[in-house]
Amino acid sequence: MIKIHTVSGYEEVGKNMTAVEYNGEVVIIDMGIRLDRVLIHEDVNIQQFPTKELQKLGAIPDDSSIRNKKVVAITFTHGHLDHIGAVAKLAPHYPDVPIYGTPYTIKLAKGEVKSEQYFEVKNPMYETEYGEIVQVSENLAVEFVRITHSIPQSAMVVVHTPEGAVVHTGDFKFDNNNPLGERPDYKRLKELGKEGVKVLIAESTRVAEPTKTPSEAVAQMLLEDFFLYEGMEADGLIATTFASHISRLQELIWIANKMGRQAVLVGRSLAKYTGIAKQLGLIKMKGAKAVRSPNAVRKVLKEVSQARENYLLIVTGHQGEPGAVLTRMANGELYDIGKRDTVVFSAGTIPNPLNRAQRYVLETKLKMKGVRMIKDLHVSGHASREDHRYLIRMLNPENIVPAHGEFRMLTHYAELAEEEGYLIGRDVFVSRNGYKVEIP
Secondary structure, three states: OEEEEEEEOOOEOOOOEEEEEEOOEEEEEOOOOOHHHHOOOOOOOHHHOOHHHHHHOOOOOOOOOOOOOEEEEEEOOOOOHHHHOOHHHHHHHOOOOOEEEOHHHHHHHHHHHHOOOOOOOOOOEEEOOOOOEEEOOOOOEEEEEEOEOOOOOOEEEEEEEOOEEEEEOOOOEOOOOOOOOOOOOHHHHHHHHHHOEEEEEEEOOEOOOOOOOOOHHHHHHHHHHHHOOOOOOOOEEEEEOOOOOHHHHHHHHHHHHHHOOEEEEEOHHHHHHHHHHHHOOOOOOOOOEEEOOHHHHHHHHHHHHOOHHHEEEEEOOOOOOOOOHHHHHHOOOOOOOOOOEEEEEOOOOOOOHHHHHHHHHHHHHHHHOOOEEEOOOOOOOOOEHHHHHHHHHHHOOOEEEEEOEOHHHHHHHHHHHHHOOOOEOOOEOOOOOOEEEEEO
16 A cells, blocks of 8 residues: 655645655655745745744644654655755654755755754765666665756656556646756656556646646746847846746846846855856856855945946845845845836746735835836746646546645646546545545
């Protein structure tokens, strides 16, 4: 019997953690945090917070239901904090258990471990290539299948068991024109469908959207259509997007070069994500520079403010997060933002009340200063209904467990599954945090 422990991320967007158990052995998939619970953002170091405080706030998973089990491997689908951010807090519960992920993901996870202030993390961490099948016990093996999302080197994690494969989608969409050149491995997914998928654990964030999520190439066109036209007369140009969205950042750097401006990336997380991406050859920083230390940030923003027409600022703060660079600018700090400036939001608002409120406050402050705002030059990194439908038809799983979403999102996925011939309670299982689904 296969047991799916729905540890966390099953009644919320964030702090994702799932465990697959077969014959008493467990493979953990993801150890994420929920950023809005601690009012933090990509520029803040989660490892400075005590574990008890994070647990009290509901910011990290409660893994007590699996802590005493025989865990043979920890795996990561991709490098976003809602999937790896709790590694330094939770991995010590499983001493010496190896951690696996793609190279970019593991380098980001090592960064989280390195900055941990309360625990010593001794788990070995291995960079795994796409298609490589790693035997983690006599009965279990793990595989990483290439998929596309809004961060490089995302993967679907496959746990191979004697009863069939368990496929965890992680966050994904089917992007066939990704500017970084990444493409979903349709061939391997179809092979898995023929070999036999016992359980599909699928993210549910945008499953209610009755469409296919557009390619990142569409966002590229939206940005170029705005920035690169003859009527562009803006003085100060400021763009904000996810620090981990390497393909989006690459496009903004290219646009800056095309406009004869220098791209300046301001914020600790922007420097972190682009630094690792540059190391792996995933981004070209030609003509661009990234600044992260407080002194360097103040100095460069002073320089930019005196010759705005020469720069394209790329900053953190698209959600209106307290302490992020754009929020501080709107508060009158760092840079005299005003009528001479245009702010381009190349990111959607994360769908929870706190983010919506913070974004509203940010926009109000920018309006009061006379800033010109351009919104929604963005496409999502999450699969919509038709991406999910195609995946179900490719894999033809025996059972489905919707994941990564509020309860209404999980039920939307169950409705889609019923459209495809499944039945809630028979082979589609909507679960909650801390529960388990037993697959006979």
